Amino acid sequence: MGIGGGSDMYRQQILDHYKNPRNHGTLDDATFSHSGENPSCGDTIRVDVRLEDDGETIDYVAFSGDGCAISQASASMLSERLRGMTLDELAAMDTDDVTEMLGVDISPMRIKCAVLARQVAQDGAKLHEGEIDDLDVTITED
Amino acid sequence: MEAPEQEPYPLDVEAVRGDFPILQRKVGGDVTIPGEDEADTEPLVYLDNAATSHTPEPVVDAIADYYRSYNSNVHRGIHHLSQEASIAYENAHDRVAEFVGAAGREEVVFTKNTTEAENLVAYAWGLNELGPGDNVVLTEMEHHASLVTWQQIGKRTGAEVRFVRVDEDGRLDMDHARELIDDDTAMASVVHVSNTLGTVNPVGELADIVHDHGGLIFVDGAQSVPHMPVDVGEMDADFFAFSGHKMCGPTGIGVLYGKEHVLEEMEPYLYGGEMIRKVTFEDSQWEDLPWKFEAGTPVIAQGIALHAAIDYLEELGMETVHAHEGVLAEYAYDRLTEYDDVDIYGPPGDDRAGLVAFNVDGVHAHDLSSILNDHAVAVRAGDHCTQPLHDKLGVAASARASFYVYNTREEIDTLVEAVDDARQLFA
Ligand SMILES: Cc1ncc(COP(=O)(O)O)c(C=O)c1O
Numbered sequence: 080m081g082i083g084g085g086s087d088m089y090r091q092q093i094l095d096h097y098k099n100p101r102n103h104g105t106l107d108d109a110t111f112s113h114s115g116e117n118p119s120c121g122d123t124i125r126v127d128v129r130l131e132d133d134g135e136t137i138d139y140v141a142f143s144g145d146g147c148a149i150s151q152a153s154a155s156m157l158s159e160r161l162r163g164m165t166l167d168e169l170a171a172m173d174t175d176d177v178t179e180m181l182g183v184d185i186s187p188m189r190i191k192c193a194v195l196a197r198q199v200a201q202d203g204a205k206l207h208e209g210e211i212d213d214l215d216v217t218i219t220e221d
Numbered sequence: 222m223e224a225p226e227q228e229p230y231p232l233d234v235e236a237v238r239g240d241f242p243i244l245q246r247k248v249g250g251d252v253t254i255p256g257e258d259e260a261d262t263e264p265l266v267y268l269d270n271a272a273t274s275h276t277p278e279p280v281v282d283a284i285a286d287y288y289r290s291y292n293s294n295v296h297r298g299i300h301h302l303s304q305e306a307s308i309a310y311e312n313a314h315d316r317v318a319e320f321v322g323a324a325g326r327e328e329v330v331f332t333k334n335t336t337e338a339e340n341l342v343a344y345a346w347g348l349n350e351l352g353p354g355d356n357v358v359l360t361e362m363e364h365h366a367s368l369v370t371w372q373q374i375g376k377r378t379g380a381e382v383r384f385v386r387v388d389e390d391g392r393l394d395m396d397h398a399r400e401l402i403d404d405d406t407a408m409a410s411v412v413h414v415s416n417t418l419g420t421v422n423p424v425g426e427l428a429d430i431v432h433d434h435g436g437l438i439f440v441d442g443a444q445s446v447p448h449m450p451v452d453v454g455e456m457d458a459d460f461f462a463f464s465g466h467k468m469c470g471p472t473g474i475g476v477l478y479g480k481e482h483v484l485e486e487m488e489p490y491l492y493g494g495e496m497i498r499k500v501t502f503e504d505s506q507w508e509d510l511p512w513k514f515e516a517g518t519p520v521i522a523q524g525i526a527l528h529a530a531i532d533y534l535e536e537l538g539m540e541t542v543h544a545h546e547g548v549l550a551e552y553a554y555d556r557l558t559e560y561d562d563v564d565i566y567g568p569p570g571d572d573r574a575g576l577v578a579f580n581v582d583g584v585h586a587h588d589l590s591s592i593l594n595d596h597a598v599a600v601r602a603g604d605h606c607t608q609p610l611h612d613k614l615g616v617a618a619s620a621r622a623s624f625y626v627y628n629t630r631e632e633i634d635t636l637v638e639a640v641d642d643a644r645q646l647f648a
Binding site: 120149 | 252591594617
């Protein structure tokens with residue numbers, strides 16, 4: 080089915096990441112951590128990032144949280160995707176990159192769920208780099 | 222398996238469905254293009270009637286008729302069209318009064334919706350009458366329309382806001398209500414039928430308790446008037462509100478009923494044209510009820526269309542409407558309770574209004590509703606504007622199927638198949 084299609088959104092990959100999340104948990108030696116929520120679904124995500132010694136390259140990512148399959152699977156996939164990327168590359172990720180990573184069309188009503196983890200990771204990196212300093216939790220924007 | 226013998230529907234569903242062309246729609250294509258196109262291939266199953274109901278042909282005709290043949294401002298022109306529009310608009314108030322058992326048009330104010338009716342009373346009455354030492358009694362199952370409004374008026378006036386507990390079965394704890402309602406209770410605002418639990422509340426009994434203590438009661442009838450016979454006089458409500466778009470009418474119109482002597486003593490809510498009798502640079506005098514509360518050019522087409530919607534529902538008969546939904550609610554309840562991992566909120570199947578809110582273990586309500594959407598089943602997913610109640614139930618969200626005069630058991634079967642599909646996907 081088309082753009083609003085539910086089953087399309089729940090292809091095996093998404094369900095697999097939802098049921099068996101990768102890199103789930105927190106990191107004791109994280110370089111930075113950040114949390115966010117998507118009020119429309121009640122999804123919450125925390126992302127812990129450990130950088131390599133160069134201070135730029137992402138070594139390891141863990142996530143934890145609660146919410147719908149799209150938000151949690153997206154966080155799980157992102158935790159794999161980000162390893163080896165630089166903070167600049169993370170900052171450059173847009174919504175299309177997320178849907179491409181998920182491999183499915185996300186209906187307009189559910190985009191916020193899909194991009195939550197990316198946004199949390201990006202805001203966490205910005206806080207770490209001192210580009211912003213007054214953000215407690217990320218709230219997905221409309 | 223042979224299908225069990227099923228009792229006939231209380232009304233002629235096929236004939237009713239014929240009055241609602243939108244029910245023939247197919248969906249599933251590009252949602253940025255409104256209306257049906259080639260990419261829409263799945264027949265719609267519409268079970269989101271508690272959010273908004275569909276509009277039958279006679280009501281669409283009434284709107285088109287108004288704009289095509291007598292569109293005009295009301296109460297202003299002496300010209301022919303204005304007189305036609307004014308009379309039709311005023312008659313709509315009479316029709317509403319008759320429909321809900323009000324004394325007459327002076328007790329029927331047209332608003333934008335239930336929410337505005339609630340705010341009208343909160344601002345025009347609450348801000349003037351409430352203060353520290355007073356309390357406003359709500360229930361834990363209030364819709365945000367009432368909950369947020371009185372919560373904020375409470376903050377502004379210093380009045381305390383209290384909540385009557387909802388018990389395990391989704392019913393009001395009436396002992397708790399008797400405890401909370403006291404001589405300082407100035408207002409109680411109570412939902413007649415819960416849009417989440419499907420509970421039908423004993424509003425007449427609550428009105429008696431509140432009145433014994435000298436307070437007023439506002440009954441939110443957004444989910445009762447569309448679905449069952451209602452008599453505001455019999456329940457002795459001081460205020461009562463509902464929305465046109467949930468009862469075969471258009472959006473943009475709601476009704477505030479108020480007892481004449483209560484409305485008479487209230488200050489206006491909005492000032493401007495239409496609501497005044499005489500204006501000088503120094504002061505103004507208000508128009509008679511109900512016009513005192515209808516400032517500016519009112520909801521003329523919508524009011525006239527609401528008249529047509531009431532005619533349509535009364536032609537079916539409100540007892541029959543109620544009976545039909547009862548059949549569907551019980552059927553849906555029974556079918557969904559076949560699954561151990563489906564949680565349904567609210568009272569049992571034979572004691573609820575025509576809606577069922579539920580969750581499937583391990584499936585977030587928004588995932589569930591996306592999968593239902595894939596089966597072209599329209600339900601509401603979220604907190605249904607009862608966030609605190611969902612907190613109490615311990616869930617962030619639920620899915621809600623709600624029924625109306627045109628729904629069938631087959632549509633509920635489609636719903637149940639889709640729910641089963643979601644269960645299996647997530648198993
Ligand atoms: C019980 C209840 N009260 C109030 C409302 C608010 O209605 P409206 O959005 O038309 O103002 C609704 C519907 O959304 C409702 O179900």
